Amino acid sequence: MTTTHTPVTRATFDQFMAPNYAPGAMIPVRGLGSRVWDQSGRELVDLAGGIAVSSVGHCHPKVVGALVEQANKIWHVANVLTNEPALKLARALVDATFADRIFLANSGGEANEAAFKLARRYATDHFPKDPKNIDKHESDKNEIVACTNSFHGRTLFTVTVGGQPKYTQGFGPLPAGIHHVPYNDLDAMKKVVNDKTCAIVVEPIQGEGGVTPAKPEYLQGLRALADQHGALLIFDEVQSGAGRTGELYAYMNYGVTPDILTTAKGIGGGFPIGAMLTTEKVAKSLVVGSHGSTYGGNPLGCAVALAVFDLITAESTRANVKARSAQLKEGLKKIGDRHQVFADVRGDGLLIGAELAQPFAGKAKDLINAAEKESVMVLMAGPDVMRFAPSLLITEADVAEGLSRFERGVAAFVAANTQAKAA
Numbered sequence: 001m002t003t004t005h006t007p008v009t010r011a012t013f014d015q016f017m018a019p020n021y022a023p024g025a026m027i028p029v030r031g032l033g034s035r036v037w038d039q040s041g042r043e044l045v046d047l048a049g050g051i052a053v054s055s056v057g058h059c060h061p062k063v064v065g066a067l068v069e070q071a072n073k074i075w076h077v078a079n080v081l082t083n084e085p086a087l088k089l090a091r092a093l094v095d096a097t098f099a100d101r102i103f104l105a106n107s108g109g110e111a112n113e114a115a116f117k118l119a120r121r122y123a124t125d126h127f128p129k130d131p132k133n134i135d136k137h138e139s140d141k142n143e144i145v146a147c148t149n150s151f152h153g154r155t156l157f158t159v160t161v162g163g164q165p166k167y168t169q170g171f172g173p174l175p176a177g178i179h180h181v182p183y184n185d186l187d188a189m190k191k192v193v194n195d196k197t198c199a200i201v202v203e204p205i206q207g208e209g210g211v212t213p214a215k216p217e218y219l220q221g222l223r224a225l226a227d228q229h230g231a232l233l234i235f236d237e238v239q240s241g242a243g244r245t246g247e248l249y250a251y252m253n254y255g256v257t258p259d260i261l262t263t264a265k266g267i268g269g270g271f272p273i274g275a276m277l278t279t280e281k282v283a284k285s286l287v288v289g290s291h292g293s294t295y296g297g298n299p300l301g302c303a304v305a306l307a308v309f310d311l312i313t314a315e316s317t318r319a320n321v322k323a324r325s326a327q328l329k330e331g332l333k334k335i336g337d338r339h340q341v342f343a344d345v346r347g348d349g350l351l352i353g354a355e356l357a358q359p360f361a362g363k364a365k366d367l368i369n370a371a372e373k374e375s376v377m378v379l380m381a382g383p384d385v386m387r388f389a390p391s392l393l394i395t396e397a398d399v400a401e402g403l404s405r406f407e408r409g410v411a412a413f414v415a416a417n418t419q420a421k422a423a
């Protein structure tokens with residue numbers, strides 16, 4: 001008979017877990033900084049960062065310390081009461097950004113769910129169908145315009161706003177009033193946005209969709225368009241935020257301020273936490289009882305996020321992001337040149353994409369596996385783009401070691417694909 005202490009292997013996944021993931025062969029059991037060890041004791045360089053989550057690496061002593069300290073104080077109070085770490089985190093986010101008000105959640109999807117609900121609620125309050133009977137809570141201004149290839153989460157609302165039909169297939173009926181237009185195409189957006197639009201939603205850097213940064217004039221144009229039609233501009237910074245581009249949020253690089261911003265992933269450094277940031281005026285529509293979450297703003301998550309916040313907002317971190325970004329991009333370009341494997345290397349800060357050259361298109365997963373065999377963890381963003389989202393504190397030596405291991409993986413990948421073609 002098994003007990004909770006009986007050892008587990010990758011095969012245990014196939015036996016007991018829902019089959020919605022296809023995890024790799026190794027099981028990581030320990031991490032420190034940008035190194036990870038698997039069950040067999042093998043050590044890997046982590047250039048994946050848990051998909052842009054492990055913003056300060058694994059088991060940073062300050063973050064572990066904050067978690068342990070809070071774990072010995074109080075874990076949960078529920079939102080009928082507030083708690084000190086949540087208040088400190090909200091104040092820090094307000095002080096550092098455009099926002100006046102914060103709603104705390106547990107994930108990016110939940111932060112976006114709150115944002116999209118709030119956009120509709122705000123429209124109902126400010127553009128009611130029947131101004132004499134505002135209690136009816138109805139508005140024709142309920143449409144949301146988002147981008148193809150975007151990703152905003154997996155709840156039914158957020159996955160529908162996300163522009164990747166493969167993720168909504170079979171889950172209908174889907175929420176109505178949601179439109180998609182190509183990313184970075186202002187004219188396409190202008191054709192669809194009108195006075196029925198309550199929100200325009202974009203990622204300043206499309207992460208899952210292929211690591212594509214927005215053009216500055218695109219975000220500026222969206223701001224003007226939203227204002228023209230009384231719509232809210234929502235920036236999903238779940239992946240691009242939390243210091244990943246060197247600034248705390250990518251909107252700061254663009255000088256374009258949204259009405260609502262969502263953040264998660266790197267803000268918790270691996271602890272599940274998300275937040276929706278907004279203005280005083282917009283937040284007013286989230287009246288008491290209109291939205292909530294049992295765990296949102298829980299003391300453990302907020303204590304961790306506060307420690308992470310201090311680290312990612314340090315000037316030394318910002319400088320490291322810029323320097324390691326240049327090192328990683330340059331290294332990838334050289335690998336691309338030497339092996340003719342990449343068509344483009346792009347991205348901002350430590351969210352970098354390397355698009356596979358035509359002969360290797362569609363094979364990103366194979367390259368992840370080849371890299372893993374050489375003991376380096378990397379990501380994909382769709383089948384054609386390799387993605388790198390390491391810790392913002394990764395050292396020069398770890399980037400160098402990661403790149404040299406990755407190059408060995410690339411060589412094996414190229415050889416395997418060339419042989420397969422020749423055969």
Ligand SMILES: Cc1ncc(COP(=O)(O)O)c(C=O)c1O
Pocket residue numbers: 106107108109110112151152153154203207208236237238239240264265
């Ligand atoms: C831009 C963006 N928004 C939202 C999400 C969803 O976040 P979560 O998985 O924490 O719900 C993700 C996750 O990859 C993301 O990249």
